[in-house]
Amino acid sequence: MNDLLIVKDLKKKFTKKGSRGTKEITQVADGISFEIKQGETLVLAGESGSGKTSIARLILGVLEPDSGEIIFDGVKITNDQNSLKKIRLGCQMIHQDPYASINPRMTVLDTVKEPLEIHQKGNKDERTSYALQALGQVKLEPVEEIARKYPHMLSGGQRQRVAIARAIVTNPKLVIADEPVSMLDVSVRIGILELIKELQQKHGISFLYITHDLSTAGYIGHRIAILYSGQIVETGPIRDVLATPFHPYTQALLDSISNPDPDNLHREKEIRIKEQTKSAQQGCRFRERCPYAIEKCMQEPKLENVSKERQVACFVKIN
């Protein structure tokens, strides 16, 4: 399978003025590299503030990187209009909050049709037909009846299905799903995850699935990249990483799952990390919180292969 998206050594920092005129720097991407193959779901996981949404915005060209490369479907994405057009048509996004991401004054049909209008795809009748097809694909039925409704007449789960229909109506090759179930009732989450899985399997859409929740990640992903403070600290096939994490931070994220995957219940290790503090600026960014930190962690660990498919940036490696 070919790589659909290649992200190479991406760097981006925000600088803002702190109190007393000091400069506060947030490095949201600090040498991020990964690939997504055609038809693959890569999970990007990390706690709030680790830089996940910023990476999505960098990919979509909404934010400009300080350095590094993004190559989508063979085209390098820069601020040139042709490449931006390529990524904005070929890559769509599903946001966390289906109440905020959909215009309350537009009908479902107009909401789903809008990206076709923006990208001038098809004539009026074709747009309506593509939008109704997309509503069928996300199983909002009866399609014609739902199409006439306004968002306030729908449940949270139905709204998120409308957002998904809107994302797939232009036939994108890649969909970035940013915490798509975290604001939904637990009872409807599984239905949305199953839908995403089905769209990936039936239509070969690649997904970048962004989450802080490793239990949903395990259900949906092929591979996972664990993000801490703008750096990928562990990556590999999702089943292997979740079953035997090498990085203490991955283990800590697993320990925070309230409803763990039954496959992982045999885990013996449970680690306690310290509350989130400001990340170290040099060496391992996680060392201040890590119960396994050693002297060597003052140096910066590189993301290195531990097996053919797995990489970790840690001197200790807990498994």
Ligand SMILES: Nc1ncnc2c1ncn2[C@@H]1O[C@H](COP(=O)(O)OP(=O)(O)OP(=O)(O)O)[C@@H](O)[C@H]1O
């Ligand atoms: N435009 C901006 N200007 C300044 N700082 C920003 C900007 N966008 C994001 N940040 C900061 O960068 C850090 C990472 O934010 P980001 O939203 O990418 O993280 P996240 O992992 O997606 O978190 P969450 O899950 O809470 O959305 C945060 O500290 C945030 O305040």
